[in-house]
Amino acid sequence: MDTQSFELEVVDVVEETADAHSITLALPEVDAEHFGYRPGQFLTVAVPSDQTGVAARCYSLSSSPVGGGPLTITVKRTADGYASNWICDHVREGDTLRVLPPSGIFTPASLSADLLLFAGGSGITPVISITRTALQQGTGRIVLFYANRDERSVIFAEELTRLAAEHPDRLMVVHWLESVQGLPSAEQMKAFASAYQSYDAFVCGPAPFMKMTVSVLKELGFPRERRHQEKFISLGGNPFGDLHDVEVAEHEIEVAQTDPDEVTEVVDGDEPQPQGPVHLEVELDGEQHVFDDWAPGTKLLDHLEAKGVKAPYSCREGECSACAIRLLEGEVKMLHNDVLDDDDLADGIRLGCQAVPVTDTVKVTYS
Numbered sequence: 171m172d173t174q175s176f177e178l179e180v181v182d183v184v185e186e187t188a189d190a191h192s193i194t195l196a197l198p199e200v201d202a203e204h205f206g207y208r209p210g211q212f213l214t215v216a217v218p219s220d221q222t223g224v225a226a227r228c229y230s231l232s233s234s235p236v237g238g239g240p241l242t243i244t245v246k247r248t249a250d251g252y253a254s255n256w257i258c259d260h261v262r263e264g265d266t267l268r269v270l271p272p273s274g275i276f277t278p279a280s281l282s283a284d285l286l287l288f289a290g291g292s293g294i295t296p297v298i299s300i301t302r303t304a305l306q307q308g309t310g311r312i313v314l315f316y317a318n319r320d321e322r323s324v325i326f327a328e329e330l331t332r333l334a335a336e337h338p339d340r341l342m343v344v345h346w347l348e349s350v351q352g353l354p355s356a357e358q359m360k361a362f363a364s365a366y367q368s369y370d371a372f373v374c375g376p377a378p379f380m381k382m383t384v385s386v387l388k389e390l391g392f393p394r395e396r397r398h399q400e401k402f403i404s405l406g407g408n409p410f411g412d413l414h415d416v417e418v419a420e421h422e423i424e425v426a427q428t429d430p431d432e433v434t435e436v437v438d439g440d441e442p443q444p445q446g447p448v449h450l451e452v453e454l455d456g457e458q459h460v461f462d463d464w465a466p467g468t469k470l471l472d473h474l475e476a477k478g479v480k481a482p483y484s485c486r487e488g489e490c491s492a493c494a495i496r497l498l499e500g501e502v503k504m505l506h507n508d509v510l511d512d513d514d515l516a517d518g519i520r521l522g523c524q525a526v527p528v529t530d531t532v533k534v535t536y537s
Contacts (some may be wrong), residue, residue: 175216175410176201178264181240186325190246190292191258192232195267197240206290207235207272209281209303210296210372210400213243214484214492216268216410217253224410227253228490230295230374230400232271232326234302244325246292246377269412273492275402275519278370281308286366288383290317290375294325296400297374305337312341313366314357317379321347359386367392374400395515443467448527451499453535454481464532470495470525482536486504486523500532 182194197205219225233242242328243512261267276296278285283303289297294316301312318324324345334343342360344353347374371392373383378499380399387397405459419537448464452474464473471493474481484492488506497518502525510519520534 174204175268175270177266177268179243180261180263180267183261183263186244187246187323189258189323190244190325191261192244193257193261193267194233195241195243195269195351204271205241207231208271208277209299210235211274211278211299212273212296213241213272214270214490215243215253215257217256219252225253226410226485228273228484228492230299232298233297234299236303236306244292244295244298246325270410270484270492271384271482273482273490274400274490275494276372276398278304280310280370280373282310283308284310284366284369286363286369286371287312287314288317288373288375288379289314290379291319291323292325293373294401295374297372298329298370299325301341303335305341306335310340311369312345313369313464314341314343316343317346317354317375318348320347342438343367354382356382356386359383363387363390363438370396370398372398372400387396394513397513407420444527444530446530447529448529450465450527451480451533452481453498453537454479455536456457464527465485467526469523470527470534471523473537474522480523483523488494488521488524491521495520495522495525495534495536498533498535500527500529502526502532502534503528 178195178197180193181196183193184194186192191262192536210230212228214226214228217225217227229243229245231241232244233239245254247254247258278300285300285304287297287300295434301314304312314330316324316330330343334341358531360491367390371387373380374385378432384397384399395441422508444466447462450461450464450473452459459474459479461473461477471483471486482492485491488504488510491509497520504521504524505526506524507521510521522534522536
């Protein structure tokens with residue numbers, strides 16, 4: 171995946187609700203190759219900031235990759251969200267947004283699988299992309315549980331009604347309104363999900379909603395490979411490659427490699443360090459890259475970039491999943507991790523931007 175940033179023109183802005191806007195971006199033909207994406211992925215957007223120059227935020231694509239249409243992200247205001255409020259207040263048709271190519275691993279392995287989708291509030295954004303795409307290209311059944319504060323808060327309400335009417339044998343949408351039913355309890359969620367235990371589950375929404383739903387899925391015995399959750403936090407760094415920020419990042423890399431007191435360890439255990447260069451095999455976009463000189467203490471992303479390999483990343487801070495890899499052999503440890511949970515780690519998922527080698531041989535895939 172290319173990490174170059176692009177200036178895309180805003181060709182439409184739709185007020186989905188009083189708090190949520192869909193921003194549609196034109197994709198010049200010359201840049202189309204950089205923006206192939208899977209349903210459920212996100213764009214990293216640069217928002218101007220007086221304090222930091224750029225505030226980088228990840229917003230899910232609500233559009234479907236089927237049909238070659240434009241890119242659309244849907245942004246909902248949050249009470250203290252500088253970037254979301256700036257986008258909703260200032261972005262208009264004819265403006266441009268600076269973005270990185272699509273990233274993320276919150277996407278079905280098969281569009282023909284039966285899907286159990288849970289969305290809370292703006293968590294519907296990647297879920298509607300998955301729903302639209304699976305209905306067009308897949309064959310499985312889709313059950314969507316969508317929780318909101320009240321009826322006025324329901325994003326894509328008319329489209330969800332239309333899609334359910336057009337696909338009565340494949341799509342069932344269950345709306346849960348806090349104003350009518352109160353907050354859903356774990357017992358209620360368990361009773362609902364228990365009828366779909368063979369489905370692949372995807373969960374996106376506010377942290378308490380996701381925590382409760384994932385806990386229910388675990389209790390019901392959904393295996394890790396059929397249980398997915400998406401979570402975003404505000405990125406602390408600037409992934410857009412501005413000169414000042416590159417210099418800061420390089421300094422931070424040097425500090426992290428020379429002063430262990432300056433980094434946050436998140437992997438338990440006193441793993442031995444490799445005594446010499448590490449043998450590394452990386453599968454990326456169908457290509458195999460093999461190196462015998464990965465230096466201990468050097469992050470995987472830094473090593474690949476030094477070798478001219480355009481590995482995906484967004485924040486470089488361990489705060490998003492854009493650089494996620496899956497271990498096939500060997501082990502790495504992460505210097506910082508704000509996004510992967512214990513289940514992700516047990517499943518072999520690591521963050522390439524924070525991974526340094528532990529064993530003499532490491533094999534990973536970005537797929």
